[in-house]
């Protein structure tokens with residue numbers, strides 16, 4: 383057992399002091415600057431480009447959503463993921479597609495894309511069309527795809543955590559009680575810092591540790607819960623340390639660095655598949671836009687926004703890929719263009735797609751024969 387197993391290893395304490403003026407940008411940034419370096423994933427050219435493609439798709443898809451929302455093509459609340467791409471890509475792309483399980487929140491578009499749900503299906507869902515992954519009945523906060531093992535986006539915070547726990551329990555039960563040795567699926571549950579102050583989070587950590595369930599609790603700590611600063615709302619802002627209370631592995635990681643997130647995810651996945659139980663993975667990140675598209679984002683300090691903008695995870699991966707001669711800038715520009723075409727196509731598809739039929743309003747509420 384390593385120190386990480388008891389939430390001891392990757393502490394920020396004792397790391398070298400930073401030179402930046404952290405007073406201007408707050409405790410969240412101070413934590414990031416003082417993170418003890420964890421072992422990042424090493425990637426091949428193909429892997430590096432796959433990560434770049436996924437993050438770029440997430441970013442450009444969300445930018446297009448903002449445009450479509452303000453053009454009146456979507457209804458209800460829409461929460462974008464800009465800035466947090468390294469978390470979705472870093473965790474999900476380290477897992478096995480259509481084998482492992484994923485559970486999201488209302489900030490779910492990019493998780494769905496990373497899981498492999500086609501952009502056409504996600505955009506259609508946002509437009510409330512029949513071709514959407516939830517048949518147009520869910521909208522932005524309720525993306526779901528059985529085929530891609532996406533167990534849903536959830537509007538009530540923390541609601542997805544017990545659902546994810548159930549999926550992890552299923553893997554374990556099939557293997558241990560039903561004797562299916564191939565049942566080694568791992569579940570990733572994504573949720574925010576604010577969600578770590580509600581009861582379901584603690585109840586699920588307890589059960590997961592007790593039964594050694596193959597689950598990764600991925601905290602996307604973006605410092606804010608709507609307008610509540612994380613450091614004002616929680617007894618110990620270092621969420622990963624709460625793992626120790628349950629005797630489970632905990633790790634904090636730079637959530638603006640996809641290779642750091644991927645490295646931590648790989649360690650957690652390995653533990654989970656080996657039957658060693660859950661991990662609480664806290665990713666320090668930041669959302670580049672307001673809480674939702676209805677939020678004018680006037681509350682957060684400009685210096686803080688600037689601090690995190692300088693750590694844009696996509697630019698950071700691009701620099702890594704170029705520096706390590708995995709690809710050149712022209713190739714990355716080529717990927718950007720490809721992604722722009724995918725995004726343009728999904729909008730065209732979604733605009734032309736049919737609405738659900740009014741007489742089928744109650745369809746899909748119950749399983750059909």
Ligand SMILES: Cc1ncc(C[n+]2csc(CCOP(=O)(O)OP(=O)(O)O)c2C)c(N)n1
Nearest residue numbers: 489537538539574575576577604606607608
């Ligand atoms: C059970 C419940 N209580 C309150 C809310 C209102 N609410 C919506 S988003 C939010 C903040 C959540 O913040 P965080 O978990 O940090 O996620 P983020 O929005 O930063 O991704 C709250 C309290 C809710 N959706 N569900």
Ligand SMILES: [Mg+2]
Nearest residue numbers: 574575606607
């Ligand atoms: Mg938050």
